[in-house]
Amino acid sequence: MDPLDAADLRGVFVNTTKGAASRIPVPDLTGVRWEHLDFLGWRDPGNPGAAFLVTSYDGVPRGVALRLPSSKGPSKRQSMCSLCHTVHSSSGVALMVAARAGRAGREGNTVGTYLCTDLACSAYARGLKKPDRVQPHETVTAEVKVARLQLNLEAFVRRVVAVA
Numbered sequence: 001m002d003p004l005d006a007a008d009l010r011g012v013f014v015n016t017t018k019g020a021a022s023r024i025p026v027p028d029l030t031g032v033r034w035e036h037l038d039f040l041g042w043r044d045p046g047n048p049g050a051a052f053l054v055t056s057y058d059g060v061p062r063g064v065a066l067r068l069p070s071s072k073g074p075s076k077r078q079s080m081c082s083l084c085h086t087v088h089s090s091s092g093v094a095l096m097v098a099a100r101a102g103r104a105g106r107e108g109n110t111v112g113t114y115l116c117t118d119l120a121c122s123a124y125a126r127g128l129k130k131p132d133r134v135q136p137h138e139t140v141t142a143e144v145k146v147a148r149l150q151l152n153l154e155a156f157v158r159r160v161v162a163v164a
């Protein structure tokens with residue numbers, strides 16, 4: 001994706017108020033390899049329940065604020081990321097929930113998906129970061145994995161921004 005600065009990042013969130021977006025803690029962008037990213041994802045170091053991702057959607061940058069569950073429920077936990085299909089130990093994947101954009105979100109509608117908790121899907125898909133677990137055998141190339149990640153990401157963002 002194309003490089004963005006901190007002000008750009010705060011200006012593209014589709015599912016937060018402007019006030020909330022202005023308080024989003026943007027990470028240090030020094031050394032970010034934008035050309036290897038399908039999205040920039042990060043956690044809020046001061047709030048374990050908050051995560052953020054910014055990607056290009058329909059050719060423009062879009063940001064989605066996400067919430068993580070505050071407690072681990074007793075239900076079975078999925079351990080595969082829905083975006084990059086990387087399999088982790090259970091703490092490596094979490095159900096993240098996004099308020100939908102606009103009126104739907106203000107009325108409490110959300111969209112959830114299972115994501116790598118480190119939000120490093122782009123690096124996993126490219127083989128730039130090794131997951132902590134042995135992966136199920138897949139014969140697909142990194143190019144196919146990246147294309148799959150992009151499709152899944154686009155589908156997720158579409159669900160967030162879709163007009164109700």
Ligand SMILES: [Zn+2]
Pocket residue numbers: 081082083084085086115116120121124
């Ligand atoms: Zn992932």
